[in-house]
Amino acid sequence: MTRSTSRDRAADLGFFLFAAVFSVLTADNALAGRELSPGALLADQLTGGLACAALFLRRRLPVQLAAALLVAGSFSHFVTGPALVAVFTVAAHRPPRVTRWIAVLAAAPGPLFLLRQSELSTTAVASGITYYALVTCAFGWGLYIRSRQRLVAELRERAERAGEEARRQAREDIAREMHDVLAHRLSLLSVHAGALEFRPDAPPEDVRRASAIIRAGAHQALEDLREIIGVLRLPAGEDAPERPQPTLADLPRLADESRAAGTEVDLSLRADRSAEPRAVTGRTVYRIVQEGLTNARKHAPGAPVSVTVSGAPGTGLTVEVRNPLVPHAPSSPVPGAGQGLTGLAERTHLAGGRLEHGRGEGRFVLRAWLPWEADGDAPAVAPAGGAAGRG
Incomplete structure (x- = not known):
């Protein structure tokens, strides 16, 4: 009753x-x-x-x-x-x-x-x-x-x-964002901390510089985490301004961070600078490069990385991250969930593009294509052939 x-x-x-x-x-x-x-x-x-x-x-x-x-x-x-x-x-x-x-x-x-x-x-x-x-x-x-x-x-x-599905999707988006941001930050910290561990006799100036980088990286990681958690704490339906999202213009800064950690990065930006792609496209390109650099530090430490971003409105954007394979590379001190590339593929698909990766000719290649609509054009469709996942 x-x-x-x-x-x-x-x-x-x-x-x-x-x-x-x-x-x-x-x-x-x-x-x-x-x-x-x-x-x-x-x-x-x-x-x-x-x-x-x-x-x-x-x-x-x-x-x-x-x-x-x-x-x-x-x-x-x-x-x-x-x-x-x-x-x-x-x-x-x-x-x-x-x-x-x-x-x-x-x-x-x-x-x-x-x-x-x-x-x-x-x-x-x-x-x-x-x-x-x-x-x-x-x-x-x-x-x-x-x-x-x-x-x-x-x-x-x-x-x-539908509400439960939306909440599940939101949790997945937040988890993907946390992985993309924090994995990159923590891998940089791990590289600098490892250098201090294996070079206790380093000059004091190098120790101070590495310590300063670790402190700044930890602070930035906390800020990123605080911003993401802040999104979770916002009341439902509140119209709060979104935090700044990365774009193509942030790629040089991303490459500089990796260079400061000891990774040789060759960044080539060949995209048409007279126009800007959609925000989601620029953000996805940034995350692809960020994940490629993070994986290179984890699985091929010390190996040079080549990053190429090319394209124009109407033809789309092509992103390629290459690094040579390192035989018998030491295991990364940064543990991973093994879901980075899977989440990256989902993110690329949601942006209307495609992503492929693989080994070939002694290199690991991460390659993606994303649509870049010309003014007045309908959204482009990912090419059927695409770029091969092997170099």
């Missing part, structure tokens, strides 16, 4: 008043032509009063109450109003198979009514038609309410599933 609410209690009281008023207002027409003693009339009225009071049980015992009131309604007019409310409740809150049995029981008084009439009068026919019309309306209204409730419940369930 569910806990009753104020709305449920108000509805029960409303149905009680409806049944009582219906019985009183229709009593004169229903009792016309019937000769009842004062005692029989009082008993009929008391039965109707008890039937109206019994409606407060309709939520707990709807089927039993409807059956009892339909049977009692065959002998007492004052039970007709409560019976209509009871059959409505069954139709609105019980499965169709149960409703069908109650409908059969509601139709049963018809033959009994005909058998008790020696001859059919106009009044008797009108009374029977009115009764069945009222019962049909009660069933129809109940079935409509049931259908509407099921529709609302289905729409609510769909909305909840």
Whole structure:
């Protein structure tokens, strides 16, 4: 049994008043032509009063109450109003198979009514038609309410599933962003910390410079993490300004950070500088280069890295990160989840491009193509052939 609410209690009281008023207002027409003693009339009225009071049980015992009131309604007019409310409740809150049995029981008084009439009068026919019309309306209204409730419940369930999917997607986006940002920062810190560990006899000036870089990198990593966590703490629907996102113009700074960590980076920017690609395209290019440099530091420490970004509006942007394979490379001190390239491929696909990677001719190649629409053009489609994943 569910806990009753104020709305449920108000509805029960409303149905009680409806049944009582219906019985009183229709009593004169229903009792016309019937000769009842004062005692029989009082008993009929008391039965109707008890039937109206019994409606407060309709939520707990709807089927039993409807059956009892339909049977009692065959002998007492004052039970007709409560019976209509009871059959409505069954139709609105019980499965169709149960409703069908109650409908059969509601139709049963018809033959009994005909058998008790020696001859059919106009009044008797009108009374029977009115009764069945009222019962049909009660069933129809109940079935409509049931259908509407099921529709609302289905729409609510769909909305909840959509909300859960949106929350899941948001969690994946945040996790991808944290991986892209923090993996790069922490790999730089690991390189400098490893240099201090293996060169304890380094000149004090080099130690101070490496320590300063580690401190600045740790501070920047904390700032990045704080910004991402701040997004999670924003109230839903709050229109807060977004934090600055990286673009193609930030690639030289990214290369300088890797050079400061001891990685030889050859950055070649051949993209048309007379126009700017979409923000999502520039941000995706930055993340591709960032992931390529991070992986090179982890899996090919000390190896030179070649980064090439080329393209123009209408033809798209091509990004290529190459580094030679290092045989028997020491394991990276920075652990990874192994999901960087997978997440990068998903990010590239969402931006409308494609990403491939692989080993060949002693090199590891990470290559991507992203659309760059010319002014007035529709979004471009990733070429079917694409760039090969092997160099």
